[in-house]
Amino acid sequence: MIKPGAMLREVLRHMAKKPATEQYPFVKKEKPPKFRGKLVFYAEKCIGCNMCVRDCPANAIKITKKGDKQFECEIMMNRCIFCAQCVDSCPRKALEATKEFELAQLDPKKFKVVYEAAAPKPVENTEKKPE
Amino acid sequence: MGKVTIPIGPQHPALKEPESFAITLDGEKIVHMNVNIGYNHRGIEKSCEGRTYTQAMYILERVCGICSHTHATCFIQGVEEIAGLEVPKRGLYIRTMIAELERMHSHLLWLGVAGHEVGFDTLLMYSWRDREIVMDLLELVSGNRVNYGMNVLGGARRDISPEQAKEILKGMDLLEERTKYYIQVASEEVTLIKRLSKVGYLSHEDALKLGTIGPTGRASGVDTDTRRDDPYAAYPELKFKVVTDNHNDVYGRVIVRLGELIESYNMVRQLVNNLPEGPISVKAPRKIGPGEAVSRYEAPRGEDIHYIKANGTEKPERVKVRAPTLANVQSVAKMLENGYLADVPIVIAAIDPCFSCTDRMIFSIKNPDGKATGSMDWKALREYSIEWHKKQGVDFSKAKIR
Incomplete structure (x- = not known):
């Protein structure tokens, strides 16, 4: 049957309902457990195999040797495409994708995050602050 | 009054992507249309050659924002064929x-865009709200809303837990109810039927002649679907029917896509209920080949083809992408012949174009005497591009190629 205003009832029905729009900056939605956000590096776990550097499609990771079994990691967040392939490639779980996604930045220098080298034994809270 | 040729695009409010159409008009009627592509060329095929297979997969995933899984899977299928991997x-x-x-979110997005192009914005708002259901499901399963990164050489990257499977089934029920409502709207709403019927008419013969594929072809009665004709992945074990229609116009394309949505819900239900136990991936070698493969995949917009040539190293020697829009875009000129200027946005939108997938360089370099030089090898092309950029004030002569 052909009739005009086929969606009219649906529209009227929604007048009493709350908007479907999410109130984003004020109400933040919980990210799913597999979300791929900002990367963090645990220097004490790194063995310097460079698998993350080899697999990164965007050349965003740089690992430099700072001493015996000590490696510094430099992540260019402006290059990162958040595929988290490095997290999968790492044999020692030295990289982790966090749920942090609000990474927009006016100062381009702040995109470069350096995780300083640490001794290879497991120590609590070794994650260094960005420079 | 004589004939007037007007340019539409590259920047045009009706089209979201830069593409140029030269339309010759006789009054309001379109006499002839020329499609010029190439504004979004990004050199993805070439950049794949400088990357390993894993890296190239992520680059190809970003060929298109909507069919990202399409390109990654199509590529990875070909590589697995060369490497002889049993997924x-x-x-x-x-x-x-x-x-x-992905097909669901693409078709629901298209339904909204089609509604928007004909001024039926109510349909746009509601179909996009419902699209959020499938976007949330994709986010739940893969981690992100677009560019899912669910593929790895030799299988899938992430497993699906029983809780996620339950959520997916719940989402399917909700979406099916909503899609049935849209089918009802499409068959009842008189403004939609009158606006879309006989617009963008492409007869069955013309559709065959122009080689249209996907929902565009199926709406003109071209009964092709790679999922059935050349089954890949888990499609041989699924029961589904290929939706075709004989309206041959934009209204037919709406019906085909809505019908495909219902088929997709049933397919996902079958997949979730019969999910086999076992590992999700096998270990793949870093060096692939030598060998070559052509991989076919039914994207939401039609058949996607990738050609991969491997030479036994970590990097592919050649990757060629034939996105579905490239096969369909020329049919727009035929659809709009004897049509009206006001129908241009909806007819172009009706093939669900993705110009960033389609765009490639078609460019003949001319000698000073005005004749085309024919083909150029990579070295000559690089020298030419360095010269060209020098004229623009950028010197690339010292740039290294990866």
């Missing part, structure tokens, strides 16, 4: 599930 059943099922979820 575990569970991996194939998960891959197919993401592919069908």
